[in-house]
Amino acid sequence: xxxxxxxxxxxxxxxxxxxxxxxxxxxxxxxxxxxxxxxxxxxxxxxxxxxxxxxxxxxxxxxxxxxxxxxxxxxxxxxxxxxxxxxxxxxxxxxxxxxxxxxxxxxxxxxxxxxxxxxxxxxxxxxxxxxxxxxxxxxxxxxxxxxx
Amino acid sequence: xxxxxxxxxxxxxxxxxxxxxxxxxxxxxxxxxxxxxxxxxxxxxxxxxxxxxxxxxxxxxxxxxxxxxxxxxxxxxxxxxxxxxxxxxxxxxxxxxxxxxxxxxxxxxxxxxxxxx
Numbered sequence: 001x002x003x004x005x006x007x008x009x010x011x012x013x014x015x016x017x018x019x020x021x022x023x024x025x026x027x028x029x030x031x032x033x034x035x036x037x038x039x040x041x042x043x044x045x046x047x048x049x050x051x052x053x054x055x056x057x058x059x060x061x062x063x064x065x066x067x068x069x070x071x072x073x074x075x076x077x078x079x080x081x082x083x084x085x086x087x088x089x090x091x092x093x094x095x096x097x098x099x100x101x102x103x104x105x106x107x108x109x110x111x112x113x114x115x116x117x118x119x120x121x122x123x124x125x126x127x128x129x130x131x132x133x134x135x136x137x138x139x140x141x142x143x144x145x146x147x148x
Numbered sequence: 149x150x151x152x153x154x155x156x157x158x159x160x161x162x163x164x165x166x167x168x169x170x171x172x173x174x175x176x177x178x179x180x181x182x183x184x185x186x187x188x189x190x191x192x193x194x195x196x197x198x199x200x201x202x203x204x205x206x207x208x209x210x211x212x213x214x215x216x217x218x219x220x221x222x223x224x225x226x227x228x229x230x231x232x233x234x235x236x237x238x239x240x241x242x243x244x245x246x247x248x249x250x251x252x253x254x255x256x257x258x259x260x261x262x263x264x265x
Contacts, residue, residue: 049151049188054167064171066151066188076191 001133003140004037008080008091008116008127009046009071011037022135027112042086046070050077057088080116080127091117091125091148098126100142106131109140124148155186155195162186162195169193200264207261214254221247 001023002013012031014020020038024030031038034045042057050061050073057079065076074080074088082089094117100107112133119125124147131142155164160179162172164186172186172193184197221243228238 051165051167051188051193052170054165064169064188064191064193066149066190068149 003133004130005116006071006128007075009043009074010039010081013037043081048073059088083113083115094118107142107145109142112140150187150189153186156183157195204261204264207257211254211257214250218247218250
């Protein structure tokens with residue numbers, strides 16, 4: 001399953017028909033389809049605009065913004081999806097660190113999914129990444145990482 | 149790609165979707181209360197009022213002014229003032245075509261007002 005985390009928003013692209021079911025079973029989640037990808041139910045239908053002080057997925061927006069996608073709004077407002085809480089939170093509220101060692105042709109995450117907003121050992125904040133979640137080995141192999 | 153929302157403006161404060169829109173550029177004088185649309189384009193936000201009511205009121209005032217002007221001129225032009233106090237010769241109307249032109253413009257404005265979109 002291809003995993004694309006863009007500025008704290010998640011999009012999943014299954015490789016086969018059973019991927020979503022296996023992923024849902026493993027994560028006790030029910031991914032929902034939106035456009036050409038699947039995402040967490042909380043993020044489905046997220047607006048691509050925000051108005052300062054108006055709640056955006058329950059969190060007061062800090063900027064007026066209109067973007068092409070929901071993750072553009074998340075970037076501008078400094079929001080990320082919390083995998084643990086299953087809601088959107090300010091990226092500044094993420095204090096976890098992640099160990100993402102480099103393997104041969106990819107980075108190997110130590111957790112099944114990396115929490116956007118976490119920091120690597122150098123202190124840089126991970127906001128976006130793209131990789132494949134191996135449903136057999138239950139590992140996330142990351143091809144690309146983007147920091148704040 | 150921009151997005152449009154319904155909005156109102158009161159005393160220069162634009163409100164849309166239940167919140168005051170901070171930093172919104174008002175594309176009018178924004179003095180009187182109005183309803184209109186909020187246009188969001190990335191970090192920019194614009195308010196565009198619906199000026200149809202203002203325009204209609206303006207046209208109505210212009211029609212009233214032209215009606216009164218035409219009426220006054222007609223009264224003067226057809227008053228048959230004596231050209232000479234001793235001769236007793238009344239004046240003939242001189243401004244008939246000009247008054248007709250004013251009436252024609254007034255009719256055009258009336259039509260325009262009824263056809264406002």
